[in-house]
Amino acid sequence: MRDILFIERDPYAPIRHCYTISKILYQGKSPFQEIQVVESPEFGRMLILDGVVQLDEKYEFLYHEYLAHVPLHAHPEPKNVLIIGGGDGGTLREVLKHDVVERAILVDIDKEVIEVSKKFFPTLSVGFGDSRAIVVNEDGYKYIQDYENEFDVIIVDSTDPVGFAHVLITEDFFRYVYKALKNDGIFVAQTESIHYHLDMVRTTQQRLRKVFPIVDLYTSIIPIYAGYWWTFSIASKKYPVRSPIREVKVQTKIYDADMHEYAFLPEKFYDKLVNGDYKY
Numbered sequence: 253m254r255d256i257l258f259i260e261r262d263p264y265a266p267i268r269h270c271y272t273i274s275k276i277l278y279q280g281k282s283p284f285q286e287i288q289v290v291e292s293p294e295f296g297r298m299l300i301l302d303g304v305v306q307l308d309e310k311y312e313f314l315y316h317e318y319l320a321h322v323p324l325h326a327h328p329e330p331k332n333v334l335i336i337g338g339g340d341g342g343t344l345r346e347v348l349k350h351d352v353v354e355r356a357i358l359v360d361i362d363k364e365v366i367e368v369s370k371k372f373f374p375t376l377s378v379g380f381g382d383s384r385a386i387v388v389n390e391d392g393y394k395y396i397q398d399y400e401n402e403f404d405v406i407i408v409d410s411t412d413p414v415g416f417a418h419v420l421i422t423e424d425f426f427r428y429v430y431k432a433l434k435n436d437g438i439f440v441a442q443t444e445s446i447h448y449h450l451d452m453v454r455t456t457q458q459r460l461r462k463v464f465p466i467v468d469l470y471t472s473i474i475p476i477y478a479g480y481w482w483t484f485s486i487a488s489k490k491y492p493v494r495s496p497i498r499e500v501k502v503q504t505k506i507y508d509a510d511m512h513e514y515a516f517l518p519e520k521f522y523d524k525l526v527n528g529d530y531k532y
């Protein structure tokens with residue numbers, strides 16, 4: 253069998269990844285984006301949106317476990333969780349591992365991503381069948397504006413903040429998030445890599461600091477995302493976030509109480525990064 257080479261079109265990174273794939277399982281175009289599913293001998297199935305790899309079956313846990321479990325363990329009782337984006341279901345799956353979660357609303361603008369995930373990524377889309385899950389196909393930026401004092405945790409699991417996702421890192425959006433959270437709520441968003449996207453990480457952190465009293469950054473190394481040293485920006489109205497405040501009972505591959513703490517950068521370097529003193 254001949255290999256097919258897939259070259260990722262990541263408009264947001266200074267290098268190109270080239271994958272050896274064995275099969276193209278799906279190609280389609282939704283009203284919002286181009287959707288592809290390919291099979292790689294090394295990474296398993298991969299979901300590609302507008303030419304950018306969103307996840308692979310082998311390493312997706314390095315992203316979804318961190319995105320969901322850090323904010324959820326920093327909150328004493330996250331009953332009501334909102335996920336913006338995340339149509340593949342990976343974040344929803346992790347959120348629903350918490351028995352304390354009573355309701356998880358997933359708002360993804362593109363219902364075709366959800367359909368594709370249900371068909372090709374059964375290990376990610378498991379949560380869609382859970383009675384606590386509610387799916388809304390709307391623009392998350394607009395959806396959130398209708399809520400006040402509603403959610404315990406809000407998670408943004410978006411594509412790169414270019415195109416329709418770019419509004420999800422604006423100060424306006426963060427103000428809507430603040431309003432939609434309860435008075436002890438926590439917000440988290442995936443915010444790209446430290447080295448290839450430093451300006452964006454810095455700007456996002458600075459904007460969050462204008463809105464929330466507690467803002468921090470934690471990271472995970474993700475082998476398939478260009479830049480690799482991936483960041484998650486977290487903001488909290490009340491609780492400190494650097495350590496879990498509930499016992500970790502969820503079954504995971506990498507996340508636990510020690511990895512929660514290890515994910516945060518030492519304060520001194522974190523400040524240097526956000527203040528713009530980290531130069532290279």
Ligand code: AG3
Binds near residue numbers: 304343478
């Ligand atoms: N969402 C974030 C993917 C970022 C990928 N960016 C990149 N490779 N340049 C992933 C969605 C998984 N639920």
